Amino acid sequence: MPPFSSANGLGNVLNLKLRSPVPSMERHYDVAIIGGGIIGTALLYTLSRYTNVKRILLVEKENGVAQVTSSSRNNSQTLHVGDIETNYTPEKINTVKQASSMLTSYVEKVAGPRKTRIMSRCSKMLIGVGEEETEFLEKRYSEKFMETFPDLVKVDRKDIARLEPNVVKGRNKDESLTGVYSKSGHMVAFDQLAKSFVDEAIKRPSCKIDVLFGNTVGHIDGKNSEYYIYTGEKFYTANSIAVCAGSHSLRFAKSLGYGKDLSILAVAGNFYSTPKVVNSKVYTVQKGNIPFLGVHADPDINRHGRSRFGPTITLYPYLEKEDPSTFIDYLKSVSIDAHLIGSLWKISKNKELMDTFSRNISYTMPGGIARFVKYEVQKIIPSLSPKSVIQDRTARGIRAQPIDKKRRQIVVGEVELKKDGSVFNISPSPGASSCLKTATENAEYLCDYLGMRFDKDLMNKELGNKRTY
Numbered sequence: 001m002p003p004f005s006s007a008n009g010l011g012n013v014l015n016l017k018l019r020s021p022v023p024s025m026e027r028h029y030d031v032a033i034i035g036g037g038i039i040g041t042a043l044l045y046t047l048s049r050y051t052n053v054k055r056i057l058l059v060e061k062e063n064g065v066a067q068v069t070s071s072s073r074n075n076s077q078t079l080h081v082g083d084i085e086t087n088y089t090p091e092k093i094n095t096v097k098q099a100s101s102m103l104t105s106y107v108e109k110v111a112g113p114r115k116t117r118i119m120s121r122c123s124k125m126l127i128g129v130g131e132e133e134t135e136f137l138e139k140r141y142s143e144k145f146m147e148t149f150p151d152l153v154k155v156d157r158k159d160i161a162r163l164e165p166n167v168v169k170g171r172n173k174d175e176s177l178t179g180v181y182s183k184s185g186h187m188v189a190f191d192q193l194a195k196s197f198v199d200e201a202i203k204r205p206s207c208k209i210d211v212l213f214g215n216t217v218g219h220i221d222g223k224n225s226e227y228y229i230y231t232g233e234k235f236y237t238a239n240s241i242a243v244c245a246g247s248h249s250l251r252f253a254k255s256l257g258y259g260k261d262l263s264i265l266a267v268a269g270n271f272y273s274t275p276k277v278v279n280s281k282v283y284t285v286q287k288g289n290i291p292f293l294g295v296h297a298d299p300d301i302n303r304h305g306r307s308r309f310g311p312t313i314t315l316y317p318y319l320e321k322e323d324p325s326t327f328i329d330y331l332k333s334v335s336i337d338a339h340l341i342g343s344l345w346k347i348s349k350n351k352e353l354m355d356t357f358s359r360n361i362s363y364t365m366p367g368g369i370a371r372f373v374k375y376e377v378q379k380i381i382p383s384l385s386p387k388s389v390i391q392d393r394t395a396r397g398i399r400a401q402p403i404d405k406k407r408r409q410i411v412v413g414e415v416e417l418k419k420d421g422s423v424f425n426i427s428p429s430p431g432a433s434s435c436l437k438t439a440t441e442n443a444e445y446l447c448d449y450l451g452m453r454f455d456k457d458l459m460n461k462e463l464g465n466k467r468t469y
């Protein structure tokens with residue numbers, strides 16, 4: 001069967017069968033993208049739309065795009081802009097705000113009639129419970145902060161009762177409760193967005209795009225200024241590669257001799273479904289040096305009339321949750337050595353992080369749902385009982401949390417390794433919200449390496465990126 005290709009206009013899951021192991025120009029590409037999650041598909045779109053790259057290959061092991069972490073079953077479906085995420089630094093807020101505006105511009109200007117399936121308005125609230133959190137919010141949400149987000153307003157118990165009655169119902173009257181609220185949040189089906197990126201990309205007649213589903217890249221070799229991408233017994237060649245394989249990316253980087261100072265923690269997130277108890281996304285305070293947001297309550301983009309609580313923060317020995325076959329690749333990614341042990345030792349001194357990990361591990365043990373409801377759910381919705389809470393066992397998202405082994409610390413934010421015409425992306429949360437920014441940075445680097453053109457003006461015009469390039 002021919003590949004899913006812009007040249008033949010087919011729009012389905014198809015595999016390329018090679019008759020000969022010898023690569024010809026037919027199987028040679030300017031850029032090969034490994035991984036069809038939100039990052040790989042955003043890059044495919046960006047290269048096809050804003051560059052003069054002529055031949056692009058995208059290889060994905062699943063039978064469609066965004067089936068792993070970018071699937072809306074597996075992440076929190078939130079467009080992060082930095083207003084209610086209490087563990088973001090001012091620098092991170094700036095970056096995320098700008099990056100997410102590229103995504104909203106894409107959906108508004110490019111996605112066409114599909115846009116309502118990709119993104120919908122969803123108000124959001126951050127609550128501080130108890131005196132310590134109330135004080136924390138008071139300090140964080142200064143006048144200057146509120147100016148950065150003009151739609152954000154402070155809310156007190158009375159406002160919260162009006163906007164989110166279940167947050168107040170059944171709560172101890174003496175417990176202080178405060179928060180901030182914005183009516184202009186968004187929830188995003190990142191899998192629908194990924195589909196839209198591919199559909200928009202293959203519309204470009206000037207660019208030959210082959211998308212291979214159901215093809216697992218076993219390994220990649222670099223020789224004679226070319227990359228050889230092996231899927232089983234077949235192989236493809238490319239002048240440059242972009243590895244957008246989520247938690248698997250670091251393994252590929254290491255096999256090519258890059259990223260030696262990096263390791264990852266595979267942090268899974270469980271979600272729980274309940275009857276509808278919230279109107280908005282309701283977030284809680286995450287303090288301290290913890291790169292993961294605390295459990296929050298959300299309307300579920302896939303299941304109207306239900307609410308969703310999560311994600312939990314559980315360490316896993318696999319690159320994909322519930323997939324023990326990824327254990328060996330996980331070992332290759334973490335590369336155990338004295339630096340890693342030193343890093344883990346230092347990280348284990350972060351008491352808040354360790355407490356969070358151990359509390360979250362207890363949710364996976366017998367009686368875990370009752371504990372989850374007591375410590376996480378009832379902090380948001382005091383009247384919700386364990387009987388109404390069901391764990392979604394199909395959720396399989398992993399945050400690949402990078403560790404800098406030299407500095408012995410967790411790296412907050414995305415990691416992009418770029419060398420010799422290859423890019424490797426590791427994108428923990430909020431990587432999906434920042435996908436177009438990451439794609440732009442990848443595309444600029446690849447064009448520079450290939451001697452091709454990146455049309456910044458057109459990109460700025462369409463995606464409204466205010467960055468001064």
Ligand SMILES: Cc1cc2nc3c(=O)[nH]c(=O)nc-3n(C[C@H](O)[C@H](O)[C@H](O)COP(=O)(O)OP(=O)(O)OC[C@H]3O[C@@H](n4cnc5c(N)ncnc54)[C@H](O)[C@@H]3O)c2cc1C
Pocket residue numbers: 034035036037038039040059060061062065066067068069070071074075076077078079080215216217218244245246247248267268269270311397398399425426427428429430431432433434
């Ligand atoms: C619990 C949780 C909640 C989150 N919530 C949010 C949120 O609300 N908002 C937000 O912005 N971000 C959120 N994130 C982060 C966001 O989901 C990720 O940053 C993003 O999905 C990463 O996209 P990706 O394309 O890098 O990875 P993935 O979506 O995992 O895609 C990688 C792809 O590579 C493929 N692949 C891997 N190995 C191979 C191989 N050998 N050969 C071929 N293909 C391969 C995989 O099948 C997969 O399709 C959350 C993450 C988690 C885990």
